[in-house]
Amino acid sequence: QKSSKTSDNNPATDKSSKLSAINITYVKSPLNVPSIVEKQKGIVEKEFAKEGLQINYPEITSGAKQTEALAAGSVDICNAVGGTSCILAASNGVDLKIISMYSRAPKAFMIITKSPNIKTIADLKGKKVAGPKGTVLHQMLLTALVKNNIKPEDVEHVAMEQPAAVAALINGSVDAVLAAGGSAEQAIKAGGRVLINGEGLVDGASVVAVSGKFLKEHPDFVKRFKQVHLASLQFIKDNPEEAYKMGAEQLGITVDEVKRMYSWYDFDPTIKPSDIQELKNTQDFLINTKMQTKTINIEDLIAEVK
């Protein structure tokens, strides 16, 4: 009732009453149990059923495509998008606001190798490492290299998507891969060995983002959406077994695997100072690697709706 009241009074939110459908990206992997639960249980639908709001879950997994769709107005909420994608998009002029964190999972991001000769990061010198460019994984690799006093140029980073990278590792085309979630599992099952994970290197943060315009026009909706998200998290806390089972079904892995990996993830949506620092680190990484040309103010990117 509160929302309808605000919309009555505030001309800026006038359109919120006219909202008829909302598009929220649905990204289930690597282990986005909250998204899975939200969609499977229809939690968001229930919340907005009264207004007759239709909720769509387009599956757009690539971060770049999510921000494109957001810019094009085809998507209203990017639920679980990498920090790098947000910063890159914003620095190139996309009107985008981070409304909350989605997850942090440093342990879920790994460098995996099959070669017995590679025992430490230092051994990567002169080797080929495959993995997606401009992502947390990439950032992790570079951070690890710098930390070990290896010049980034001394390691050949081969840009490819995770599944392809794992195939390349198995085939012996590369010496190590950057992988997370299912792809990491796959690499390990195929004889790979975890060299390091992201702990102490990166937070592996993904965030929830909306367009600035949407935020301005429907602050109410955003607020309520965040509350619903909290409710979903609460649900998982209360019914962990059911949530794991749902995750296992949707991700095509066993409940045990879900359980084990779930412990790596921190789904607290609150944007903490450390998260802001992490985003800043990410921007530095992007600038240093020349992937980003225009520096932006990270604080401006964040719009916490309280």
Next chain:
Amino acid sequence: MRFLKGLLIPFVVLAIWYTGSKSGIWNSFILPSPVQTFETGQYLITSGILLKHVLISLYRVFAGFALAFLLAFPLGIILGMKRQLIDYFELIIEFVRHVPPLATVPMLILWFGIGEISKLVVIVLASFFPIFLNTLDGVLRCDEHLLEVGESFGFAARDRFKYIIFPATFPYILMGMRLGLGYSWRALIGAEIIAATAGIGYMILDAELLSRPDIMIVGILTIGILGTLIDFVFFRITNVFVIWKEGEKTQNGWG
């Protein structure tokens, strides 16, 4: 018998696949054994999952192909019959013909959103050109001697088309359509990259993301077999039209 001959090579491939998997020549994470693939396939079929994906993709393939045909066929005929128009369209069509549809996805999303339209556009982009170019080519190469017959009888343009150009160009149009339909299937992955939640292409993409090569292979097999089947049906139907062509020429599948 003919069909059995056709099965020879697939059978050899299967045998290699089987022995290779058995002896571990290749990694089972990327190429699972035929047995495992078969089991996964069985599960996907009996659970109805595969059917759901197939139906959606079938719809997309046919809708996209139909759209492409409705655009390409008349354009090919019109440009073929009014050659002075070719000059106007040539450059732009040539341009689009070379552009990878995948590169245009962001723009497709901008213009057409993330719904069905964008997906159909990707399929149209893939199947338009074989239909268009083969039709146009057929019309341009239509036997001048036969066209003159129509001209001498004072046929209007539409009659020249209906009674001479169309029947004479039919084999070309057919070839274009078959190529075009094939490319429609191939474009499924590209189409269903755009925010799909179902479809064989989506199933394959999703399986890749979830590292389920067995599902990927089931998807690939489904597309290949279904596409082949539909092409055969398509061809059987069209075969009827072409009886006039010197007997033996229509005997074989690619005639």
Next chain:
Amino acid sequence: MRFLKGLLIPFVVLAIWYTGSKSGIWNSFILPSPVQTFETGQYLITSGILLKHVLISLYRVFAGFALAFLLAFPLGIILGMKRQLIDYFELIIEFVRHVPPLATVPMLILWFGIGEISKLVVIVLASFFPIFLNTLDGVLRCDEHLLEVGESFGFAARDRFKYIIFPATFPYILMGMRLGLGYSWRALIGAEIIAATAGIGYMILDAELLSRPDIMIVGILTIGILGTLIDFVFFRITNVFVIWKEGEKTQNGWG
């Protein structure tokens, strides 16, 4: 003059693009203004970045296309001349024809690694079929009357090919080659998804990753223009071969 006519539509498109961007009808992030695109293009050209990408992609397009041609052309001719062989190959070729090459990328990597070979295979998969099917179709549709002339003079198979089938089928082969070359360009994105570090396809993919739509558009324009240019050159060369075909028929670009 012909060329000017062809520029009409591109010019209209440019005008719409310009006014649309100016008045902000569409999102400048996804479709940057022509001015910005032009500036980016200028930068990419003068800095030599574009050239580097173009050269690598050119190599891939031509190598892949050449490979496809070397496979498809003889196969089309052989199957067309020895029709009993068609039965053996039909099913498997039909199968592969429908499978999206993108779906096979993990398998390609497994078998061929992440080097040039995998990339070329993607291009081959894309351009093989138009060449193969148009060639085969041409041979199957080769005028029986002319073939009989060769037969009556006791021509061996290779002479029948060289002196009758090839010249008679040439227009078909040409159409197949043009379609095939077009699809080679289109396959660049798919090919350069595989661990590329350079190439126009890579440039576009990378630009998408880095949210640089202006670079993407420069890439798209480069492929479209380059592809068109090369097709024109290709066509001019081949035009020479086809003088015998009733005069006017070879006047236009798609003849």
Next chain:
Amino acid sequence: MAGVRITGLSKRYVIGKEAFFALEKMNLFIEDGSFTAIVGKSGCGKTTLLRLLCGLEEKTSGDIKFINRGSESNGSDEMRIGIMFQEPRLMPWLTIRENIAFSLFPKQKEIKKDADRHLQTLGLELFKDAYPWQISGGMAQRTALGRALYYDPDIILMDEPFGALDYFTRKKLQNEMVSLFLNQKKTFVFVTHDIEEAVYLSEKVIVLEAGRIVQELPVELPYPRKTNSPEFLNITEGIYKAIIA
């Protein structure tokens, strides 16, 4: 029924780098309802003349005027000109019967009885459902003739219609042609190699040589003509001489 007035008609062709006139400054008047035969050596321009008459070829210079019910016009809007080509030019996807009825496909829903009558006259009734590749050369030519007749044109142009026919079939069809001419009074322009045939059928024989008319010979004998009458042999002789000269 219609006539044609040809004045100063020329047609220039280019082969390789050399240009030449296939027809040169031709003047000819074809009377309404007349039967004109055109003879001349191979390559003298007979086919070219017919093609110009029915508008399949652009003239280089000169004038072709059609006279229809007294008024002259450039086009052939109000009347039908039918041509039977030198080659059969049958549609390979149509049966013989359909090929015969082809000219009126756009205008008729069903094939008229006429088609069957022509099949009968041309001795093709047994082959009416065959396709072009199943019939002999002479049959194909007869089919093409049937197609031209079915069109029922005002001016009928024929390019060696009996070239591929044996003596008897040819004789029979010549007589058909004469009775058609006498009954319907159409305008016939008939190209032939057979001078006897020209004299047997036509009211006027035009002798062409290298694109020019070298002789116009009226044949004033009543139909049906006797090929062994002295007058007939006389005229034939005259034409042979005209061509040799």
Next chain:
Amino acid sequence: MAGVRITGLSKRYVIGKEAFFALEKMNLFIEDGSFTAIVGKSGCGKTTLLRLLCGLEEKTSGDIKFINRGSESNGSDEMRIGIMFQEPRLMPWLTIRENIAFSLFPKQKEIKKDADRHLQTLGLELFKDAYPWQISGGMAQRTALGRALYYDPDIILMDEPFGALDYFTRKKLQNEMVSLFLNQKKTFVFVTHDIEEAVYLSEKVIVLEAGRIVQELPVELPYPRKTNSPEFLNITEGIYKAIIA
């Protein structure tokens, strides 16, 4: 030089649902170095016979044996059989000169002088660089004749080679044919509609009707023959009667 022995030769065709014999139980001996003419009504099976002789058509039953230097064989391995088709069948991508030399393309690097000699004889020298679509119907037929001659076969099969030619060109080429026959003693099998032509050229005239031989008439007149001699007219008359009967 070679002969042919045909025994019980039949060829069955199917059109739609009906089957019929285009040739039926034919027995014929074609002597080494002889000149045989085949006449008969349109559709009687002349072309079919030639096609069977040069192996372009499968026989339904019966036997064709080639006699080469005394020995009989089924194939035609050691000797050349050349056919001139009823239609010109020129290669549209080759010039007239190249078309004439076509048969020996696989064997000769360069086109021999022979081609130019044939161009000369056939009156095509001015058009030697033209493409088939640039020449007249009669010229195309002459080109096809030239192609058959250039091949220099032991047995030469001709299907109405002069059908599209005017009287004078025809006469000239008939005489060329006779001198070729007298000088080279090849085996000629010559299909024609023109009975006078058959008698003028051949040593034996075969009359076909509906796939059967109804008459075999030897022509025992010395070359060159006079078409108006009583013996000539006599034989011609006989053949006309045979066909009518």
